[in-house]
Amino acid sequence: SFYFTDVSLKPGGLIGLKPGENLYTTGIDNFKNQGDVGRTTNGKKDWFRFLQETERNYWIEMRDYIRNTLGAHSLIFGTIIGCSTPNVQSVFDAIDTHAYWQHPEFPGTPWSGTDWYVRNLPMVNNQSGSTVAGLGMKAVLGKPHLVTEYNHPHPYSYEAESMYFLSTYASLQDFDAVFEFDYNGSDTWNTQKIDGYFSVNQNPVKMASMISAALAFHRGDIAPATGTVVIPIGWETEINELLSTWAWWLVDGSKVGENPKTSLIHKVRIAVEGQSVPPGSIAPGTTNVSGNIMTSDTGEIVWDLSNSSAGYVKVDTPKTKFLYGFINGRTHYLSGVTITPGSTLMNGFSSIAVTALDGTSIAAAQKILITALGTQYNTGAQFYQYPNTPITFPPPMGINLTLRDQWGTSPTNVEGIPATIILPCVYTDTSVWALDTLGARKTGVPVSNNGDFASFTIDPTYQTVWYEVAVNHPEYTPTSTATNTPYYTPTRTPTVTNTATPVNAVLVDNCENIGTTQNLWGGWWYTYADGDPAPNSTITGSKQTPGGPLTTAGKYRATGNKVDGGWAGIGTNLSGTGNEVDLTGFEGIAMYIKGDGTPVDIAIVTGNFSDIPAYNHWQYTVQTTAEWTFVAIPFSLFTIPYGEYRPFDLTRAEDIQWKITENGVFDIEIDDVSFYYPGFTQTATFTPTNTTTYTPTLTHTFSQTSSQTNTMTPTHTNSSTQTSTPTSTSTNTYTNIPTSTHTNSATIILTGSFTFSPTFTNTMTPPETGTMTKTMTSTNTQTYTNTPTLTPSNTVTNTITQTQSNTRTKTPTGTATFTFTQTATSSQQVTLTPTNTILVTSTQTPEI
Structure with missing residues (x-):
């Protein structure tokens, strides 16, 4: 038995055309999914097939006109996926998309200046509905992917997440170009306040985050996903799915069943009609997206939503560390960098970025940028819970938030973020500065020792959103190896020859x-x-x-x-x-x-x-x-x-x-100001040769002090000659070869000088003893100066004293006693001129 109640009648679906419709005369009305007389499923499919073919032919004609008739050589793309479909847009060189988190809504008059609101809901608490998850569902296999509009509009309280989300997941998805919309929508360039939902140029939080976010994306700091999920969507699949879509939300990967959270783990691509799925691709629907912690398959990105009202994202790469969301109340460890954020105005929400500006990693960098961002508001701005209930700043999470037409005046007030940061740098070699609004140093930040690493604390008292860290790496200083092999004999004659190499600086x-x-x-x-x-x-x-x-x-x-x-x-x-x-x-x-x-x-x-x-x-x-x-x-x-x-x-x-x-x-x-040349390779060599002849019974004392300074690679040879001859002959040779090797990246200016000052004293005693004593003291100084890049000086000083005596007995025919003193000085100096310049970098003496 069957029972029915409340039976009523209404117009049913339509088979064929409506009265008055004619393809050749009056035309056919739009087939609407809602608000119109129902059409059959096959009728709707025919309608969408007609629209697909018509639109595709239009785009092909426009593409060919731009390329062939106008002669354009640039990439050409059409409209965005969402307002068109992947198969239609695949006729172009690239695929375009847009995304906004909490776009302003206008319940009454479109774009009313007073009747509008944004939902104050942080995106970091919504993985599956996030913009970045949705963008990942729209990329087409083998096509460059663009995001030409993106924003988290003001006065949304969590704007500090905007650029970091875009940089993080555009990098993971290997997108090719991303744009924040817009830089400025008017010709007002000096309002010194936030004057619109989207404008970036007067928005302190978005402008400050741009540097670290853009560097991470452009340099490829964040690695693309290693695995790719490929979703086949042909023409008929699109037509079938268009039956249940609506404007701005047409067919993409999520409409055919793929969970958007997949794009937080792997790359996702759509294979359109005629494309084959590449071998090794991940099948749709097989990625495990259960749970609330989404970790990229590279391991560099973790979106932690284990607390559904306090999510955060952590990005950990060698040159970039991002931490954004509700990050207070814990210490975060990011491969050598430790960040302990403090309390903030928005219940612990903030964004902190650590970016190496040079080098291959944070640990190797000499310049590091710290960016710390929170919420913001214009002076005098009046916040309301929509439609017109006044509230105080900061506004609570979850409300429909509006300023109506009371945006406030200059200046914009920006939250200062407290945090303790430990970097993998020697604390004595690390300096930190708070930067002013233009990025110039204004105040030093104390650096302390934490396990020999540099630890410092940032806080609102510095009145800044960014900090510069400068690190001097002493391990990068050139390493000098000097070898001095002395050979002494009782007699010595030094010879010095100077030869200058080509100049490497002016x-x-x-x-x-x-x-x-x-x-x-x-x-x-x-x-x-x-x-x-x-x-x-x-x-x-x-x-x-x-x-x-x-x-x-x-x-x-x-x-x-x-x-x-x-x-x-x-x-x-x-x-x-x-x-x-x-x-x-x-x-x-x-x-x-x-x-x-x-x-x-x-x-x-x-x-x-x-x-x-x-x-x-x-x-x-x-x-x-x-x-x-x-x-x-x-x-x-x-x-x-x-x-x-x-x-x-x-x-x-x-x-x-x-x-x-x-x-x-x-x-x-x-x-000693100079300009230096690139591309030098230099070596320094010094060779003195010494010979002295003498007779009778004699004692010889020799004392030498050598100093050498280098960081080098030119070749320098010094020799000079000095001879002392009493009566009989004996020859000895002294060789001293200091060798110094440096590898550096700067240029050299070489100054060579040599000074030799021997003093001789000879005493002849009576015939029965026949003893002559000779004492010689000399000082050798060689100075080489080179230019390393930003390296401190190393100095080693050696003093060698060698005493050697020879005694001979002879019987002269008479008695003679005499004392004679001889002093000789030989000096050669290279003179510097603007066209033949010698530069100095460090002071160093060889080890003996």
């Missing part, structure tokens, strides 16, 4: 000419400051004695006081006539520098910057110390600190400048 000035401010290139030394009226910084400078460790007769010294808001610095022209100079043949600049701890920006002034402010030149920051320090800076390390970008045009060099960066009294000394 000296700008050794500051030896105290009577003028002109340098060796004909240019002039000068100082500059903001002057009077306020802020009225002061500076004076001149060549003074004594000089640096190489050329001790002179240096350039400047003293003064830089006040807040002012500027001061030192400069020297590269031409006496004001002409531009081509430096493209050189690899970098080198010099000795000392000071009172003031950081100095060493800048190359070029002609293409003549119409914009001086602070924008290409430059490199050097930290001065109380001791003379040799620095050799490749031009490749120079950067523009801020302001308008212009190329580093070394064909138009005008001046070198030393810019004082910190307020207060300063005292800076500079010597």
Whole structure:
């Protein structure tokens, strides 16, 4: 038996066409999945098949017109997957996609300025529904993949996750280009506040995260997944799936049954009509996505959602460490880097990135960027729970959040993030600075010892979102091996010969000419400051004695006081006539520098910057110390600190400048400034040959002190001759061959000098004893100077004393007593000129 109740009637599905529809005259209405008279399944399929073919033909015609008629050579792509299908868009060179997390919604009037909201739900708490999981479902096998629009729009409280999510999973999926939408949607470039949902250019959190996120993506720091899930989707599959899709959410891998979380583990690709599944591919539906911790098959990425309301992502690679989400309350270990975040305004939510700016890993880097980000708001912004309930900042998680039209004013307030960070660097060789809004150093951060590693704590008191870490790696200093094999005989005649090798650097000035401010290139030394009226910084400078460790007769010294808001610095022209100079043949600049701890920006002034402010030149920051320090800076390390970008045009060099960066009294000394060449290989060799003849009974005492400084590879041979001859003949030879080997990446300027000062004393005694005594003391000094890259000096000093006596008995025909003293000095000095320059890098003496 069957029973029915509440039976009603309504119009049913339609077989064939609606009344009035005619393919050839009136046309056929759109087949809608909702809100229209029902069509049969086969009727809908015919309709979608017609749309597919029509759209595909349109795209092919437009593609061919752009390429063949217009002659375009660029990659061509159409619309995004979601508004079209993979098979239709596969006719193009590349596949495009867009994604927004919590796009603004407008319940009433579209794009109303007052009636809108964003859902304040952190994406880090939603794996399967995340943008990055969805993007992974749309890539087509064998096609470059683009994401030309991406954003987590303001005033969403968790914007700090945005760029790191995109960088992390675009890298895992091996996408080819990603774009944050948009940089700026208007011509307002200096509002100094967040002025829209999407604009990045005035958004501090997004701009600050851009550097570390972009580096990780561009350098390939985060490895692509090792396994690929390939999902076959042909034309008929797309047509079948279009029956249950809707606008913006057309067919992709998830619509045919693949769990989006698969793309958090493996690469995912769609094989369209005509494509074969490559051997070794992972079959759809076989990836284990159970549980709440998704680990990439590379092991570098872990998305931990074991606490459903406090997820976080950890990225651990040699050059990049990302940690974002609800990361407080625990210590995170990332292959040598330890991060212990503190409490934050959004219940422990923050994003911390550790990025090596050079080297092959964090442990090997000399420059490291720390970025620490939280939430933000404009001054005076009024937050509401939609539609109009005022709330205080910070807004709670989960609400529909709006500012209505009360976005606030400048400046934007950004949360400072507390954390303790331990890096795999020797703490005594590590310095940390808080950076200002333009990325320049402003405040030092104390570094402490934690198991011989560098530990430091960042916190809101530094009022910054990023920090610079500078690491001096002493293990990278050139290693010197010196061998000295002495052979002594009672007699000695030294011979010295000097041979100079080709120069590897050009000296700008050794500051030896105290009577003028002109340098060796004909240019002039000068100082500059903001002057009077306020802020009225002061500076004076001149060549003074004594000089640096190489050329001790002179240096350039400047003293003064830089006040807040002012500027001061030192400069020297590269031409006496004001002409531009081509430096493209050189690899970098080198010099000795000392000071009172003031950081100095060493800048190359070029002609293409003549119409914009001086602070924008290409430059490199050097930290001065109380001791003379040799620095050799490749031009490749120079950067523009801020302001308008212009190329580093070394064909138009005008001046070198030393810019004082910190307020207060300063005292800076500079010597032996030079430009050095690339690609040198040099070796230093020294050979003295010594012979002395003598007779009667004699005692010989010899004392030698040798010093050698090198970091090298030129060849230098020294010899000089000095002979002392009493009466009878005996010949002995002394050979001393110090050998020093260095491998380094900088250039060399070699200065050689040799001084020999022997003193002889001979005494003849009466015939019955027949004893003659001869004493000789000599001092040998050889100095080689080379330029390593940023390496401290090594010095070893040896003193060898050798005493040897020979006694002979003879009977002279008379008695004679005499004393004779002889002093001989031989010296040879290489003179430096701008075209034949010798540079110094470290001081070193050989081990005997």
